[in-house]
Every structure is written in C-alpha cells, then in structure tokens.
Amino acid sequence: MAWSGEPQAAKPGEARRFGTTLTRTEDGWVVDGTKAFATSATGADWAVLLVSLAGPGGARHAAAPESVLLLGCDLRHPSVTVDTSWWDPVGMRATASHVVRFDRTPVPAAWQLGQPGDYVRQSWQAAFIPHYAASFLGAAEGAYDYAIQYVEKQDKGGDPYVQQRVGSMAVDLDTARLWLRHVARLWDTGRIDEARIAGSRARHVVEHLALSTVDHCIRACGARSLVRPSPVERILRDLTFYVRHDNDDHLLATIGRAALGREHDASFFKP
C-alpha cells in the first residue's frame, strides 16, 4: 500500500482539512495528521507513506515534490486510527480507501526508503501508471463480454446498429491491448524514457476507449443492463470513479509538453 492522498482544496461542505506534517527525531521521524484515499486501511498491517518535509500535501498535492519522503509505517501502532465513515463513493465500493489519522506516529529511520525527492526524481510513479490502463481495460472487457451475452440472448445480433456497437467495442479492446503490449515491450527492452511517457499515453487513450466501450455496451443492451444484478451497473460506477484518480486534461497536456520537448511532470502531471 502506498498512501499519498492529502487533497488540499476543500470541497463544498467539507469542514476537515487533510494533511500531514513530519518532524525529525533522534532516531527517525514523527508523522502527524491525516490522509484520505488510504486504500486497504483496516486490512493492511503496513503502508508506505508518501509525506512531505514541506508540510501537508503528500506527493500529488505537494508544493515541492523534491521534499517528498517515503516512510514504511506499521499500521498496528496505537497512534494510527482509521475513520471508516468518509468512504461512501459512487463506485469502487468493493474496495476501501479510508481516512487515516496519525497521532504523532513514530517511524524509525531504518524504515525510510531512499532519500527525499527520490520517488519523483527517479520517476517511480511513471512505472506505476500503466496499471490504470490495465484496470480500465478489465472493466471494458467485462462490459464487452456481458454485451455479447445480452445481444445473443435477445437475438439482436442481426441489427446493423447493434453490429456497429459490437464492432466498435471489439476495436476499442484490441486498441487498448495493443497499447499495453507496446508499453510492456518498451519496458522489457530497456527503452525506459520512451516507456515512461508511453505509459501515460496508454493511460490516456485507454481511459477513453474503456469509457466508450461501456457506453456502447449500454446503448446496445438497453436500460435493463443497468438494473442490478447486471454487472454493467457496477462496471459503469467503478470506471466512472477510478478514471478520476488522475485528471486526464492535465495528463494530456503533460503528453503535449513532452512531445514539445518541454519540461513536464511525468509523475503527477502538474501544470
């Protein structure tokens, strides 16, 4: 588990502020404050905390990414508590990304991973980005499989509009798989710089392919595909939420900056 999320801008009606501060001690660090989006809290015993020497803001929201530090944290320490009331999202309900409070949690120096700024400087997040595309593709494949089953059951395979929807879905899935293979090949053959930006390109393209596949599925099948226990009802909610993990507008602008040879943030797509 890697926990960074410390959104700094409050949403309407949100009284609490998220964020951690870090204090150096003789034998390590003390972490104080809260993080949101702490995936697997209550289930995991350990997490890697992305915290900033510059104060609240984790990594994605940090004003100074070079100040981001990775600390291993034993979540069984009594100073670590989980607020399970915050996580009530539209989708991804089968997982949990709770708010976690660190009440002056001690972290020994031996549990520090690398040096401040290493994570961003060495572009580790860029190695992680293709997994979003793989997850989006999984959602799209689920919608496609169900659409085929649905259309065949209702004997609508002869309808030319349905045929076009199915054709579009099939091409979307092929395209997504080819993108992922392309990214994997770049990593496997050591073309690291190309692999990093290709991972973001794949994440961008596959977000749109997956959303379009789910839309085609719903249009081909109809309203009952969105009535439980249809899996499409869940896939639509999960995908709608998971693609928000990064902002695609910023992601695409980052791809543009890279193509123009400009400085760009390949980790968190900051403008």
Ligand SMILES: Cc1cc2nc3c(=O)[nH]c(=O)nc-3n(C[C@H](O)[C@H](O)[C@H](O)COP(=O)(O)OP(=O)(O)OC[C@H]3O[C@@H](n4cnc5c(N)ncnc54)[C@H](O)[C@@H]3O)c2cc1C
């Ligand atoms: C299902 C799910 C699981 C997650 N799991 C984890 C996890 O395990 N670990 C973890 O660390 N995080 C996790 N996250 C959190 C994720 O990394 C982001 O921090 C979170 O999605 C940001 O939430 P937000 O869009 O509400 O916040 P904000 O960061 O406040 O962004 C709101 C919107 O404003 C945009 N924005 C932000 N700053 C600016 C700016 N300066 N100018 C213009 N636009 C801006 C953003 O791009 C976004 O579109 C998870 C998120 C989701 C949805």
